[in-house]
Amino acid sequence: MEIQDSYRSVAARAEGLFKDNGSRFIAFIHPVETEEEVREIVASYRKEYHDARHHCYAYRLGYKGDVFRASDDGEPSGSAGRPILGQIDSAGLSDVLVVVVRYFGGIKLGIPGLIRAYKTSTADAVAHAEVVEKVAGRFWRLDFGYLAMNAVQKVLKDLDLPQRDQDFGERCSLVTRVRLSLEDTFRERISQIPDCNLSE
Numbered sequence: 001m002e003i004q005d006s007y008r009s010v011a012a013r014a015e016g017l018f019k020d021n022g023s024r025f026i027a028f029i030h031p032v033e034t035e036e037e038v039r040e041i042v043a044s045y046r047k048e049y050h051d052a053r054h055h056c057y058a059y060r061l062g063y064k065g066d067v068f069r070a071s072d073d074g075e076p077s078g079s080a081g082r083p084i085l086g087q088i089d090s091a092g093l094s095d096v097l098v099v100v101v102r103y104f105g106g107i108k109l110g111i112p113g114l115i116r117a118y119k120t121s122t123a124d125a126v127a128h129a130e131v132v133e134k135v136a137g138r139f140w141r142l143d144f145g146y147l148a149m150n151a152v153q154k155v156l157k158d159l160d161l162p163q164r165d166q167d168f169g170e171r172c173s174l175v176t177r178v179r180l181s182l183e184d185t186f187r188e189r190i191s192q193i194p195d196c197n198l199s200e
Contacts, residue, residue, distance in 0.1 A: 005136040005180035007063045009095040016124025018117050022105020025117045027084075027125035032059060032097045035067070045099045053104040056118060058085035059097040063136030063180075075102075079114040087122035095134060098122050137179040140186075141165075144172050144196035151193045159186055 009031055016027035028045065032038055038059050046055050054073045058081050061067040070081025084098050100121050109117060144152055149172060156163060159182055165175040178186045190198050 005063060006133050007065070007094050007136065008092050008131055009134045010093065010126075010129040011132045012130065014125050014129035016121045016126070016128060018121035018124060020105075020109055020113060020117050021107040023107070023109060023117065024103040024105070025100050025121035026103075027098055027100045027121035029122075029125040029129050030097045030099075031095055033061065033095055035059075035061070038069075038097050041097055042099055045101060049101045051103075052101045054080065054102040055099060056080035056084060056102065057097060057099040058082075058088060060085065060088050060094045062094060063134070065094040075114060075118075076111050079111045080118045083115045083119040084122045087119055087126055091126045091131070093126070093131070098125060135179045137177045138183065138200065139175055139177050141173060141175050141199050142190065142196060143199070144193070146172060148172075148193050148196045152190070152196060155186065155189045155193070159189075161186070 010029055011031065013028060013030050016029070018025040018027075030041055032041065038057075042055065042057055049055065054075055056071055056073045056075055058070040059068060068085060070085040072078070072080040080100065084100060088096055088098060100118055142152060156176060159178070161176045161178060163174050163176055165173075167173045187198065190196055
């Protein structure tokens with residue numbers, strides 16, 4: 001079975017803008033990987049744009065995109081967070097957060113107007129962002145004796161896997177990141193090397 005392990009995200013922060021009846025909607029799109037990052041970024045916008053009326057946001061995380069949330073931050077239910085998330089989804093993105101800062105212009109826009117504003121400002125931010133392909137993977141720690149070194153290095157080279165946190169003391173250990181579609185092959189080949197242990 002072919003594992004779908006690549007997905008689309010953004011390379012860096014980008015901005016979008018929409019104005020309507022004096023209200024300004026400034027959208028910021030960010031690459032993120034954890035909900036903790038989301039909280040920090042949203043908090044930083046609340047601080048930086050403390051004089052704005054609303055700080056609405058939505059995010060989707062993971063290569064399956066199964067972690068997501070949409071916040072209306074005081075706007076009528078479904079008029080802000082959901083349209084933001086809708087734009088993330090229609091662009092087919094994950095591991096992204098969009099925060100839309102709203103400055104109220106004195107004229108109420110109504111729910112259809114709000115939906116359009118949040119949707120359009122988010123679409124503008126997406127249009128300004130560089131979309132990149134990300135590959136889902138997992139980190140594995142390898143622990144092995146010196147005699148297994150060549151065999152381990154051959155597997156890493158054959159599968160083109162990066163190495164980090166190398167420690168060559170009495171025993172050898174290193175960490176590598178394996179893309180999901182290669183995991184079965186990787187584990188099978190490592191299991192054939194004597195004196196080599198694998199842990200997540």
